Amino acid sequence: MDPIRFCAEVDAHPWADLTHAYGSAADVPDCLRALAGDDDEKAAEALSELYGSILHQGSVYEATAHAVPFLARTAAAGIRAADVLALLGGMAESGADDGDGDEAAVRRAVTAELPLLLASVEAEDSGVRQAAAWAAAMTGATDTAYGVLRDRFAVETDPQVRAELLGGLVHLDPAGTVTLATRAAGPDEPAEVRIAALMGCVDAGADWGPGHHDAMLALLPADHLVAGRIDLDRSEPLQYVVSSLLLRNTPSDRDGAYALLAAALRTGRPEVLAEAAWASESAVQISRSARERLAGPLCDAILLDPEITEAVLPLLRLLGGHAAQAGPVLARLAARDDGRADQALAALVDVDPGRAVPLLARDLARRPRALDAACGGLFGSPRVPCDAALLAAVRARLAEPDALGGQEPYRYAALLESWGSRASSALPEVLAALGKFPQQMARALAAVCAPEDRAAAGGALRREARSGQREGGLGAARALHELTGDTEPLLTVLAGRLEDGDAHGTSEAASLAAGLGPRAAVLLPALSAAVSDPAADRTTPELDADIAVADALWRIAGRAEEAVRLLRGPLSGTGPSWMRWTVSRAARVAALLGDEGRPLTEELRRLLPDPLQTPVTVLALCAVAPETLDVPRTAGLLLDSMEQDADPFTALDALLGLGPEALAGDNRGRLTELAERDPRVTASRVEGATASADERFQERAREVLRALREPGEGA
Template identity: 60%
Template sequence: MSVPGAMIRCMDLTRFFADVDAQPWADLHHAYGSAADIPDCLRALAGESEEAASEAISELYGSILHQGSVYGATARAVPYLARLAGAGYRTEDLLVLLGGIAEGGADEGDSEEAACRAAVVGQLPLILAKADAEDPGLRRAAAWAAAMTGAAEQVLPVLRLRRKTETDPGVRAELLGAMAHLDPPGTAADATAAIGAHEPAEVRIVALLACVDGGLPWGPAHHAAMLSLLPVNDLVEGRLDLERNEPLQYVVEELLRRDTDADRDAAYTLLDGALRSADSEARAEALWAAETACLLSRSAPERLAGAVEAMVADPADAPAAYSLLAKLGVRAAAAAPVLARLAAGEGDPADRALEALVAVAPDRAAPLLARDLGRRPRALGAACGFLFGGAAGASFTYDPELLDAIRTRLAEAGGPGADEVVRLVNLLGAWGSRASAALPELSAVLSLCPGAVPKALVAICPPEHRGTTAELLTAAARTGPEEGRLAAAAAVRELTGETGPLRAAVAARLTPGGPAVREAASLAAGLGPEAVALVPALRSALSDRAGDRNIPQMDADVEIAAALWRITGDPEEAVPVLAGVLAEVQPMWLRWTFGRAARAAARIGGAARPLVPALEGLLTEPMQIPSAVLALHAIAPETLDGPRTAGLLLDAAEQDADAETALDALVVLGPDSLTEDGRRRLIALAERDLRVRASGLEPGIAPADERLREQAREAARTPAKP
């Protein structure tokens, strides 16, 4: 910048910072509390130190635009950020920050989000002026920031005019993307015209994304253009639109979300072509897109199976496909010979191949795992159910050779660490009586893994050894590691029916604020009236409702209330405890606690009628609707309108908001609540291609969704109300 310009900036700074300092920053808030630090950040932006200015930008992203969230101080800061940008101080960085603030804002209402977007809209004249800047980086930042405001009437004419004369490929791409963001259908024609080879690759890929966003059918021209551009991630590397920074994955996902046969065919035809590409980077992008498809689409494993052989045609390329092959499971059986050869090797590469083989061909994986068990942690984790999202070790095949290897491994001096023992124990427990030969080795590691071993011992223990095993567990319940005493005592009860050790262990753990109160209360509830001697300890373990309670304390209180009811049959103590929990402020993170309270209330039944208003209040939050409905049905069924309630439950299920409980509640409501429209929605949940369960740990998504499908099918068999 020229010297005269710098002088003008300096002259303006005195007045600028007088205005800044006049603002009540200490009374405003951002992500870290008081916004009193904002003036220092603004001064650093206008200072001579590039390092200090960079640090100030980083601090502002952390405070006034924290992970996309905006605050009261954010809107107040916007005019000052804009004035600094207009004066040439870190202009490109500040334009991007302003665009992020607008993106995190809202279009309507009196919220802080709406105030933030409105504040950025107020700076549009300054932002749009930079669309004609000499620096391409400034032009790109201005186009993106202006688009994030959503102010289409003000922004689109400027962007369209600029696009007529713009020659820089990156800026042309950003302009087209900005136009598509503001007006997807209205930009479709421009996007279609830009997918041809006459445009730079950076523009063509953005044009393809704009075609999808504009709702255009994905035709042969789009298919050919995308395949010709692969790999495409580098083409959007410099763009500010992070939502579309993996174009192939984005296109596949958007086509699948349309949920039509034609769009699914287009998505899978595109994936098949990309997976068979001669370019390794293109195949890598296709593998990631295919994994996304598996998490989103129920038909993905079947539709992608045809390309499996291409994925592993070259063993050197096979490792890149392991994660996808694991998601395809047995449908990727064509890859089993290659995986088996690779799994027979050494070190981590062999372990990774065996991990995939566990899902693809368990029968072939088991002997390979047995041969080198101690050096196959990934494969062992998969075999123990971790690959299947906790679907239990029964998901993995029983193998005598592997059983012998586990016994040997457990008996080795200085053998497995605690984490490995947990996995081995879980696998033995999942095999049940078939693993009974491992009883001595499992007993020997009880002290090393006191929380998991008792349950596994119960699962594998043959009848003739129940007495000696119960003696071992009784001793563990009395004098073993504290963290395992409840598990050991519960196992004794399961083996012999004797409850004395469990009552003693529960009483010892019912200490106010203790780490195991919730577990102890749950076990006490399972004892019923037989645990009447524990009632005083349960009462004393309740938290102080007059003080601030954390979530673990409230969860424990719910379990204690349920235990008091199960033991005494008297609702006089339990209902007020549950009422106290349900009366808490309802932030998002309490939804599971409220659900537990509602389920406890349902078990009490009609005697919990004082809780009806609080339970009805839960019907506004999808995640809480299912448990609240079950509770209201058990306590005061007359308060529920059947068809309306069924509609709320279907809403929750379709949003994957405690969908399993929602479907259970639909069955409980009975046939009179299910209209023909409701039945159609249930059938759609069961038979549509898009998964209902689309959140959670990746390995568990598909198995959980399959269970939901069966639930929906069962519920749909209920005769519908005419």
């Protein structure tokens, strides 16, 4: 490659007119020149920047396809060929076979370089051969690439390259590679190839039998066997195999997955247990039967060697009451005075709360993880009873508010709020902590207050509400309203928020005002004044604030015309994925308008085919223009949305709103399948909460099935 000509051609390209993940692609030529240059440090920086800009987290952009020919020339010249070929393979992997978008353009661009990729499969350097095999396979060009990769596999001796070649062959032709993968899983191949072959067998749809089970078990721990692979999707072999088998959703595949996990958990080898625990955690996220089927093997492993418990504490927490047999071991660990006592107690809270409470009360200040578990984590609800010893421990901590740190004030407030009047004896300590932690303690104060203490509590909340503290004042005013019905301090605080001009503050204030209904009429001028300029390029927070104002104007004064005008903007636009919830909020408010929201019908109907918006849009159309819905077809769209885990709870509510006709034809069977199958439907976005979210979905789906039963239909 002539470096002068290369740099000139790079500079002549119109990069500034192209875009990548961070906007203008004007910086790409500097990266391409550095990557092809002599300075290794600058080249490494350039490669990292290209991964961040033109292949950002697996996404490709307008500039990506334009960079491909220059990258290919760099690799063809033997300049950092392995790194550049791997980058090209990542681009091909993120591309698409069809369409006119950036993804299709990138796939076409990399596929055009197949002669280079396939020639590089024969390179002297093993790293180049490996990267070339990966990149060629990612083009999806089966007719051109499969034979070349198969021929190379027949003569390749390097284990990592053989593994990458085999993975590429499975990717290009799964069914056609079953026999090869099955043979490569045998003892004659290196361990790196065998583990790739076992994953390939799963990908190719081969039946999982005793031979596969024994081979996989013999190769554990297996993560190190794929550490050199470019194929990062299969970087945890045991987890990958188990998850793939469970997602097949057949009894034999489930049996195979759980037999493999049980055997791995019972090996007694810490390094195998670590991989098995992670694979088991993934199984709990995927399979409804996982907690029951894993409890026995896991408890066997713990009872065999209690010292291994720390490696499986996260899994124990996911199994909850199914792992109650491990309670005594966890209690012994939690009673120790060492670094893992808090972790063990947190697991015990989930496994056996009754056994955990006395231990938590005994050393509350030194058990932050266990306290967090007792309160249900970041977004959960408290799960421990109002125990006298635990209440006393909470009171003792609140009596020294200056000693509280981290999340303690939030956790104690959550516990007291969940216990309510049963914790009324804590009122003095809550009052003492109110000044230092007004936002956290205000709601707790309203919750624990007994009828005879309302005057004293109300006075404290009223003083705090008028203190001028932004967050504390609002919390106290809300709690005062809940406790006494007094709206005056709350209205004053909300008026101040609306006048501030901050979009987030406007959203919160408008939502609270809407909840007050006509009692918030005094805020109507401030609400109207807080609306953003529709001619401006509004941000998501500003749109959210306008939606909250629309809700308030309707619920306070029935001002439908203004509400419709404010909702039309968010409902009419098509924006990026992060706008999803803004559009959903607008549709929910439109539903409240009922017939007054009819002018929004066309905007709503345009949203109906989008699985992310289908559920809330159906709810809105049921309210504003029900005659526009073809009920069986609409129900089918809702079931499509559920199957994609796109707001499934709202989809169930929308099905219910459509009535019994919604489950005509095969729709009832589809909903029954979602309610009763083994793979979970909904995956919580909160770590560790998927199982509980899916169980709520399952219960709700069964309720909808019962509610939509036709007259005379059997149970």
